[in-house]
Amino acid sequence: MPYNPDLRISTDGPAVARAFADHIVAKLNKKKEGPLFWALSGGSTPKLLFNLLAAEYQDKIDWSRLHFFWGDERMVPHDDAESNYGEVKKLLFDKVPVVKSQIHAVQTNLEPEEAAKAYGEKMMQLLPSNSDGLPILDINMLGMGGDGHTASIFPSNMKEMMASDEICTVATHPDSGQKRVTMTGKVLNASDEVCFLITGNGKTQRVAQIINQENGAVNFPTAHIKPTSGKLIWFLDEAAASEVGY
Numbered sequence: 001m002p003y004n005p006d007l008r009i010s011t012d013g014p015a016v017a018r019a020f021a022d023h024i025v026a027k028l029n030k031k032k033e034g035p036l037f038w039a040l041s042g043g044s045t046p047k048l049l050f051n052l053l054a055a056e057y058q059d060k061i062d063w064s065r066l067h068f069f070w071g072d073e074r075m076v077p078h079d080d081a082e083s084n085y086g087e088v089k090k091l092l093f094d095k096v097p098v099v100k101s102q103i104h105a106v107q108t109n110l111e112p113e114e115a116a117k118a119y120g121e122k123m124m125q126l127l128p129s130n131s132d133g134l135p136i137l138d139i140n141m142l143g144m145g146g147d148g149h150t151a152s153i154f155p156s157n158m159k160e161m162m163a164s165d166e167i168c169t170v171a172t173h174p175d176s177g178q179k180r181v182t183m184t185g186k187v188l189n190a191s192d193e194v195c196f197l198i199t200g201n202g203k204t205q206r207v208a209q210i211i212n213q214e215n216g217a218v219n220f221p222t223a224h225i226k227p228t229s230g231k232l233i234w235f236l237d238e239a240a241a242s243e244v245g246y
């Protein structure tokens with residue numbers, strides 16, 4: 001399958017956040033009615049988005065239609081500074097009229113294996129599934145680490161995570177040893193749409209290697225995330241995209 005994601009390049013991080021926020025509005029308008037199942041990612045880039053949504057999109061989005069999931073979550077209490085859920089609760093959920101019962105957080109009070117199993121079961125209950133029996137998210141918003149990881153699929157566990165038939169599984173951060181629950185590669189690729197939000201000159205080389213399909217790209221998990229039948233969009237700022245070949 002050729003690798004030619006839809007590239008949407010904006011001037012800087014805030015402009016990337018705005019481009020993606022407008023993309024959410026457009027998707028809600030296109031779908032006219034019914035729920036939109038949106039998986040969030042952690043990290044610093046989404047913070048720009050959450051702050052913008054809270055500040056300027058209160059009335060542009062019908063928040064009652066949104067269901068929130070997480071592509072990965074750190075196995076810490078929700079009020080821990082490391083919590084992906086905690087971050088978006090503080091920056092967004094506490095400021096806009098989301099429906100609390102439609103926020104589907106990972107149960108980080110459970111043991112990691114239990115939490116991964118429970119989350120996979122919850123996704124199967126709530127989401128439509130494809131012909132392979134995998135849950136389909138309308139939008140899977142992902143970031144990319146400097147090592148090319150996405151969600152909590154790292155180069156060190158990539159083969160296992162991309163081959164797994166589990167919906168969610170436990171991952172261990174290679175540096176910190178932190179336990180995480182992550183959606184597996186097949187689930188990410190079952191999404192109706194995967195949107196990468198990647199900004200900053202720290203990602204330039206990795207972005208170029210993957211988008212230009214240079215040697216070694218196959219070593220990076222992000223290069224393996226291309227929906228089997230959905231769309232793949234990369235929202236980039238000029239710094240991250242500066243060495244993209246086309």
Ligand SMILES: O=C(O)[C@H](O)[C@@H](O)[C@H](O)[C@H](O)COP(=O)(O)O
Binds near residue numbers: 041149151152
């Ligand atoms: O829980 C996490 O840490 C994220 O899901 C992770 O995969 C993140 O998306 C990347 O590390 C990019 O993070 P930045 O946007 O901070 O570079």
